[in-house]
Amino acid sequence: MALRQLTDRVWVETEHLGSNNGIVSGGDGRLALVDAPHRPTDAIAWAATVAGLGTPEFLVNTDHHPDHTIGNRWLPGTVVAHRLTRSRLVDAAPTRAYLRDLFAVIDPAAVALVDDYEVRLADVTFDERMELFVGDRRLELHHAPGHTANTILVHVPDEGVLFTGDDVCNLGLPAFLDATVERFFDAIEQARALDFEHLVPGHGDPGGRELLDRHRDLGREIVGRVADARDRGDTREDCSDRIRFEDLIHAGVGGDPGYPDDLVEHFQRRSIEQIFDDLETDPSLRDR
Template sequence: MSLRQISAHVHVETAHLGSNNSIVVGTEGLALVDTPHRPTDAMAWRKTVDGFGTTRFVVNTDHHPDHTIGNFWQGGEVVSHRGTRERLLHEAPSHDYLAGLFARIDPEAVALLDTYRVRVPTVVFSDALDLHLADVHLELSFQPGHTANSLIAYVPEDGVVFTGDIVCEAGLPSFQDSRLWDWFDAIEEVASYDFDVLVPGHGEVADRGVLERYRDWGREVVGQVADAIGRGVDREQASAEIRFPDNIHVDTEDYVGYPDDLIEMFQRRSIERIYEDLRERPDLAAR
């Protein structure tokens, strides 16, 4: 664990497999931003969090398992965009999928699956919502980007913005749930905030400079797909040949990552998504 205090009210853990996990500490309780992917990390995280006080809110920045599985082991009300609730209600990972995944990334958690359930948000919003903890608050704003139901969380008292996977310092996440125009627009929206510290979905806590680096990584892969389309390469061939570095799902010195077949699926679906969006909107290659 490498929990770090990044501002007067915010503590961030960046060492978990999956999303970064944050604690916002107010005089009237805590708000968490995203929860651990591995159940054993989630249970340990609960003990850490309880040391700061009582959790009132758990904010999910999107519906993906690496942001939401740990909801089950946390206190408080789960809060999200309404689209995240719908995705978790109707498209949550199956028992068999989780059993196979946990067998690789968290073997001790396989035995927990009989009691685990998907904990869906009970507080949802369409456009914006404020969560108040007395001396500090979070401003939640709907912002499609990494997914159609992504959100941005902002602590104005500290100048801290939480982007979820709208921006990642570690590298590019999957594009499979994105639309390319939203992907670029969301980065511009983050840039419009008055912040000193950016907590990305994955990777180290950063400053405003991460936005241009992240935008450039996206431009690079979009440019490769646009070039393939220009040369008459079909979608299937492009998705078989074009790859971008995956620094999010792979093994590291600290943890075992996803199996190769899942990483390959994410890559293929990402390139297919970009290909389809560029066929619809060729102008996006110039973003």
């Protein structure tokens, strides 16, 4: 566990397996949380850590993926997310079989919790933009479809902090299967247009605005590699067999195991196929 105080009123935990977990304090004992841990045992411990700083009024999910939403179950606060984050969790809730297999690898102590696990859905949703007020701090939530169609940015202007969800990561690239090439780059530019000093990525260490360029460059590199292979006549399947990108997001942390190898392999293959398909539709995307 590595809880870090980023500014006067913002804390970030970067060493949970899964998403970064943020805390914004309103200065009056009330808090807003950004994303929930993936491992149930982390979520239970996180609830205790958070309680040491105040009482969560809101819990914001930046997308619907399990590594941002599973832990909702063990955290208090009104859950706030994009409308599609809620509906996609309704349509494709993780099954108990999936959770049992996953927890057996990433959180064996949590397998016993699967039987009475229920997804905790958003209580409040929005489409384009929403403001949350906690004490004397304001959170601006912006729909910024990039990593997923429903990813949101969480801007805390008074702290100069931007939580980007997985629109920007700092541990290699996130899985691309819910993204499109066009949106991937658009979302980075949408983040760039906001005024902030500290960037909290969906995964990996916080930094400054330079993380925008680093993430864009990694995206350009992988799109370029798929485009080059396609130009040489490689098929979709060739590309998905051969091209791999750096993904430390799904690797273990602190001696604990990371995600099952077959899941990581699935993310890689589907990501490359998505990029290939987008380039088929519009080859000029390689120049983004």
